Amino acid sequence: MSNIPAIDRASRWKTIRxxxxxxxxALAIALLVTFIVVLFTSKAPFEAFTQLLTAPVSRVRxxxxxxxxxxxxxxxxxxxxxxxxxxQFSMGVQGQVYIGALAATYVALSPLGAxxxxxxxxxxxxxxAGAVYGFLPGIAKAKLGANEIVSxxxxxxxxxxxxxxxxxxxxxxxxxxxxxxNDFPDSAVFPALVANTRIDLGxxxxxxxxxxxxxxxxxxxxxxxxRLVGHNARFAEYSGIKATFIMVSAMTxxxxxxxxxxxxxxxxxxxxxxxxxxxxxxxxEGILVAIVARSxxxxxxxxxxxxxxxxxxxQLMNIRTDVPAEVIGxxxxxxxxxxxxxxxxxxxxxxxxxxxxxxxAPVAAGGAAK
Amino acid sequence: xxxxEAIGIGKTYPGGVVANDGVNLVIEPGEVHxxxxxxxxxxxxLMKILFGIEQPNAGRLLLDGREVHFANPREAIDAGIGMVFxxxxxxxxxxxxxxxxxxxxxxxxxxxxxxxxxxEVQELSERFRLKVDPLPPVRALPVGQxxxxxxxxxxxxxxxxxxxxxxxxxLAPQEVQELFVAIRSLxxxxxxxxxxxxxxxxxxxxxxxITVMRQGKTVGQVKTSEVTEKSLAAMMVGRExxxxxxxxxxxxxxxxxxxxxxxxxxxxxxxxVAGLDLNVHAGEIVGLVGVEGNGQAETLEAIxxxxxxxxxxxTIANENAxxxxxxxxxxxxxxxxxxxxxxxxxxxxxSVAENLVATRLNDRRYVxxxxxxxxxxxxxxxxxxxxFSIRVGGPSYAVGTLSGGNMxxxxxxxxxxxxxxxxxxxxxxxxxxxxxxxxxWRTITDARDKGAAVLLSxxxxxxxxxxxxxxxxxxxxxxxxxxxxxxxxxxxTLGTYMLGLSTQTADEMKAALK
Numbered sequence: 001m002s003n004i005p006a007i008d009r010a011s012r013w014k015t016i017r018x019x020x021x022x023x024x025x026a027l028a029i030a031l032l033v034t035f036i037v038v039l040f041t042s043k044a045p046f047e048a049f050t051q052l053l054t055a056p057v058s059r060v061r062x063x064x065x066x067x068x069x070x071x072x073x074x075x076x077x078x079x080x081x082x083x084x085x086x087x088q089f090s091m092g093v094q095g096q097v098y099i100g101a102l103a104a105t106y107v108a109l110s111p112l113g114a115x116x117x118x119x120x121x122x123x124x125x126x127x128x129a130g131a132v133y134g135f136l137p138g139i140a141k142a143k144l145g146a147n148e149i150v151s152x153x154x155x156x157x158x159x160x161x162x163x164x165x166x167x168x169x170x171x172x173x174x175x176x177x178x179x180x181x182n183d184f185p186d187s188a189v190f191p192a193l194v195a196n197t198r199i200d201l202g203x204x205x206x207x208x209x210x211x212x213x214x215x216x217x218x219x220x221x222x223x224x225x226x227r228l229v230g231h232n233a234r235f236a237e238y239s240g241i242k243a244t245f246i247m248v249s250a251m252t253x254x255x256x257x258x259x260x261x262x263x264x265x266x267x268x269x270x271x272x273x274x275x276x277x278x279x280x281x282x283x284x285e286g287i288l289v290a291i292v293a294r295s296x297x298x299x300x301x302x303x304x305x306x307x308x309x310x311x312x313x314x315q316l317m318n319i320r321t322d323v324p325a326e327v328i329g330x331x332x333x334x335x336x337x338x339x340x341x342x343x344x345x346x347x348x349x350x351x352x353x354x355x356x357x358x359x360x361a362p363v364a365a366g367g368a369a370k
Numbered sequence: 371x372x373x374x375e376a377i378g379i380g381k382t383y384p385g386g387v388v389a390n391d392g393v394n395l396v397i398e399p400g401e402v403h404x405x406x407x408x409x410x411x412x413x414x415x416l417m418k419i420l421f422g423i424e425q426p427n428a429g430r431l432l433l434d435g436r437e438v439h440f441a442n443p444r445e446a447i448d449a450g451i452g453m454v455f456x457x458x459x460x461x462x463x464x465x466x467x468x469x470x471x472x473x474x475x476x477x478x479x480x481x482x483x484x485x486x487x488x489x490e491v492q493e494l495s496e497r498f499r500l501k502v503d504p505l506p507p508v509r510a511l512p513v514g515q516x517x518x519x520x521x522x523x524x525x526x527x528x529x530x531x532x533x534x535x536x537x538x539x540x541l542a543p544q545e546v547q548e549l550f551v552a553i554r555s556l557x558x559x560x561x562x563x564x565x566x567x568x569x570x571x572x573x574x575x576x577x578x579x580i581t582v583m584r585q586g587k588t589v590g591q592v593k594t595s596e597v598t599e600k601s602l603a604a605m606m607v608g609r610e611x612x613x614x615x616x617x618x619x620x621x622x623x624x625x626x627x628x629x630x631x632x633x634x635x636x637x638x639x640x641x642x643v644a645g646l647d648l649n650v651h652a653g654e655i656v657g658l659v660g661v662e663g664n665g666q667a668e669t670l671e672a673i674x675x676x677x678x679x680x681x682x683x684x685t686i687a688n689e690n691a692x693x694x695x696x697x698x699x700x701x702x703x704x705x706x707x708x709x710x711x712x713x714x715x716x717x718x719x720x721s722v723a724e725n726l727v728a729t730r731l732n733d734r735r736y737v738x739x740x741x742x743x744x745x746x747x748x749x750x751x752x753x754x755x756x757x758f759s760i761r762v763g764g765p766s767y768a769v770g771t772l773s774g775g776n777m778x779x780x781x782x783x784x785x786x787x788x789x790x791x792x793x794x795x796x797x798x799x800x801x802x803x804x805x806x807x808x809x810x811w812r813t814i815t816d817a818r819d820k821g822a823a824v825l826l827s828x829x830x831x832x833x834x835x836x837x838x839x840x841x842x843x844x845x846x847x848x849x850x851x852x853x854x855x856x857x858x859x860x861x862x863t864l865g866t867y868m869l870g871l872s873t874q875t876a877d878e879m880k881a882a883l884k
Contacts, residue, residue: 012766219741219742219744220740220741221737221740221741222740228724231719232713232714232717232718235713235716235717235728236728237676237696238708239696239728239729240729240732
C-alpha cells in the first residue's frame, strides 16, 4: 500500500502533462489556421502575423496591457470555473461585472470614496452586488425551475442597460452628453504596481482569488459537495447533500467574483471611472478560459496568460496593420473546438502518420474504409 | 473455419489497467457462445474490441479467416456484427419502428417511408420470434421488450453475429425464457450469438460453447455439454465457490423500522405505493418481492428520504422519520444501497476517496470547521479498498475507471463500513458477477447477523430466497402475500402472487407480517 501515493502523484502529473500538451497543440493548430486566414486577408501577412505574435512584449506599456488582460481573464475564468464545476451553466458573469461596477462607482463617488475606505468599501460593495446578481438565477432555478442559461443571459442585458441608463442620467459626469462619470478620487483607484502601466492592485486580487477558489473547491467540504453535485446531482441528494443549496451558493460565490471584476475594471488604472460598455466582452471570454483550463482554478491563470497574450496581440495587430482584430475570433473558436472535442494526440498521429497496414485492412474487410 | 477469431488480443487502458492480455476467442458459425468471467475479467473490453469501440494494443481479429480492424462501431456493423449493450441506446420518445430504422431508414425520396419501415420491423420481429408492437413509443415498453427492440435494431442492420452484453441482468425470470426462445430461433436461422453472462445456470441452458476469462486472460474454451455449474464456477474464480450463505441465529425481537399506511404518488400523479404497513426487525432480512414497478423501489426511496410521501408514517429507531432529511435519517443509522449505482450510488467523475466519504461530510473525523481532513479521507479510503478488496490503482482514481463489480463494491463499502441499524438494498447484484455476488451477499448477511434490519428488493428471486428471513409480495403498491422463508417456498408460488393472480387473506398474511 505504501507505493500508492507515488502512483497517485505520477498519474496526476501524467494527466497534467497530457492536458497541457493538448492545449498547446490546440494553440498551434489554431495559430496555423489564423496564419492562413491572415495570408488571405492582409496585404502584408507576415508583418501582420509577426505583430500578433510579438506586439504584446514590444514595450513596457504593452506588457502592462497584456498583464491587465490576464488578470481580468483570470477572475472571469475563475467565476465560470466555479459554476461549471457544479455543472450550472450560468452565463451571468457579464451582468455581475456591470452591477459590481455600478456598486463600486456609487461608493467611489460618494463622500466615502475620498477616504481610505474608498478601495475596500468599493470592492465589498461590488462583490455583494455581484453575489446578489449571481444568486438571482440560482434561486429562480431552485424555486421556479427557470433555466439558468436563459435567466442569467437576460439578467446580463438588464445590468448592461441599467448601467447605460444611470451613466447617462443620474451619475455625476464632467459635462452633459459624455458617456462616462467623473473620475474617481485617487483614494478610490487601485494604485499601480508598475508605474505608467495598467498593472495595479488587481493583480494581487487575482492571485489571491486563484488560491481562495482552489482552496474552497479542494480543501473545504463545501467544495467537495459542490464537485459531487457537479458530477452527479442525484447521487449528491442520495448522500444527503442539499444539491439545490450547493447550486445556488456556487452561483452566488461566482457572482461575487463577477462583482469583484466589475470593481477591478472601474477602480483600476484602466478607467478610474465608470463608462458605458466598459467591459468590451471580456467577461464572456472567461468561458473559453474555464473550458481550456478544464475548470481547474490553478490552471486558469496559466490559460489566461496565453489567451491574454493572443488577445492583446490581436488588438495591437488591429491597430498597427490592416488585419481586423476579429481574426482572433477564429483562433478562439478553433481552440474551443479542439479542446472541448475529444481531440487527442492519437488523432494527430493518425492524421499525419497513418500506418499503411491500418489503412488497407478495412478495405479487406469489405470496403468499410472511408 | 471459425466465423470470428480473436488471437492474442491485448488491451491496456491509459492509466495502466491491463484489461486484456493475450485473449483468444474462437466463434463458430451458428453457435451460441457464452463468455463468462468475473467482473474485471475483461469480457466487456473484449466485446468492445470486437465491436470496434476500443482498439486493441496487440493481437489480431479474423472474420471469415481474413484479418480485420474496426476503427469504430460503424465498421463492425458494416461487417455484420451487432451488439446489444446492458444500458440500452434507444430514443425513449420515438416509436419502436423509428428506433429500429434510425440511421438506416427506408426512404421514399427524401422522406422516411413509414409504411415500409413498419412492415419491415414487423416482418423481422415475426421471423425471429421477437414479438413487439412497432407503433408505441419505446418508453412505454417494459425492459424486456426494449431489449427486443435493441436486438431488432442489430438484425435490421443485417448482423450475422450478435453480441449480447449481460442480456438477462435486467430481465424477470419469465422474460429470460422468452429471450432464450428468441436466441434459439436466431441461431436456427443461421445467426451466431455471443452471450456475456454472470448467471451460470442460464449460460448452461442456452450456450453451445463457453469461453472462460479470468483477470484479463482466457482460461479456456469448453463445450457446454462437458461442464457443470460447479466446474465452471471453479474455472471462473480459480477456486471452489459456493453460492450458499450461512446465517446465524439472531435476536429479532426489536422492531427497527416500521411504515404505516404509506402512500406514495409519483410525478405523473399515479399512486405507486397504496397504503403499505410493514415492520422490519433487527437481525432479519425482509425481501420485497414483485415484478419491477410495483412500488418496491418507491417504498425504499420513501424510507430513505429521497421521495416525498403522500400519507402515512415512517418510524426509524423509534423516531418519527417522515419529516427528517436524508442526512438526519442516516444519522439514525440508515444505510442504503441504491438500484442504479452509476445514476444514484456514485459520482463517477470523482475519486474513490471522495465517493467513499460523500455520505459522511458532517462527520468530525473527516470534516472540521468546513475544512476537509484529506489525510483522514485518504486513510479511510485506503482502509476500505483493502478491506473490501476493491481493485483500483489508489484512492485518488476516478470511480469511472473501475469495472461494474468494483464500482458496486465502492457503494457497498461506503454503506456498510459502519454497522447500520437499518439497511435498504435495491438490486444489489444486478449486473455483478459471481465472485462479487458472493461477496455482496456475505456482506449483507454479515450486517444482518450483527443486528441490522435489512429491507431487500431484488428482481432475482433466487437472491431473495437465498437471503430473506421473511418475504412480502407487492402488487400495484399493496402487499398481496407474505411468507416466512422456508426451504419449500418456491419461485413459482411467489410468481402467482407477483402477477396478481391470487391474493392472500389478512389472516394468511398475519403470521408472516409480525
